[in-house]
Amino acid sequence: MATNSSVRGGPRDRLLEAAKRLTYSQGPGIGVDALLRxxxxARRSLYEHFGGKDGLLLEVIRQAATEDEEWIRSTLDAGGDDPRGRLLGLFDELDRxxxxxxxxxxxxxGADLGFAAADHPIHRETTAYRQRVRAVLENELVDLGHPSPQHAAEQLQLLIEGVLATGAAATVAHPGRVARALADTVLAQAA
Known part of the structure; x- marks a missing residue:
């Protein structure tokens, strides 16, 4: 991970990189002064490029969502042609x-918890991201021939989010492995 002295690009790019790092390591409540530092x-750059901190954090979520969706697709693709293997491989990678x-x-x-107002634009972005992930999962389940791909996609998404939450809390040594076994049960319904 780069330090602020190695960040390249103009003020907009530097703000995005700083916000991406700091909101991940310290949460979305990070102060504007810390982001600018x-x-x-200068403070003016924040307002010129993003209209303020909320606009900056919204763009961080949008960029992260694009990167994470690409990661999910490439991880699935690395699993070969078998939808079952592709989905189970996703849990293996999540564990790593x-x-x-x-x-x-x-x-x-973290973004959802950091912004209490239900109508904050960040919630639309996080919801849209989750819907796109669910659609990717559902497509894999359709290819697998699962009898209830929509419901199974919801189950797999719940497992994925559980892996991420449990991984942060470090309450289970390998949450991805535990979730993989549960995902295998969901996928077995396609047999």
Whole structure:
């Protein structure tokens, strides 16, 4: 992970990188002064590029969602052609992610908890991200021939979010492995 002295690019890029790092490590309640200091930019840059802290954090969520969706798709693709193997492989990779040092949990859950107002735009972004992930899971389940792909996708998504939450809390040594066994039960319904 880069330090603020190695951040490249203009003020907008530096603000995004700083916000991405700091909101993940310290939560969305991080102060504006800390963000500006980390990005090495003036307050004016924040307002020019994002309209304020909320706009910056919204863009961080949008960018993270794009990156995470790409990661999910590439992880599934690495699992070959068999939808069952692809989905189970996703849990294997999640286990690797959540057991790495420095793992701090789900960015989207953190954002949802950090903004209490139900109508805050960040909630629309996190909800849209989750809907897109569920659609990817559902497509895999349709390919598998699962009798209830929509319901099974909801179950798998719940397991994924549970892995991320449990990984952050470090209450289970390998939450992805535990969730994989439960996912296997969900997928077995397609047999």
């Amino acid at each position: 980390e990005a090495q930019v 992610v959540v057991t790495r040092p420095g793992f701090r949990g789900c960015r989207y859950l």
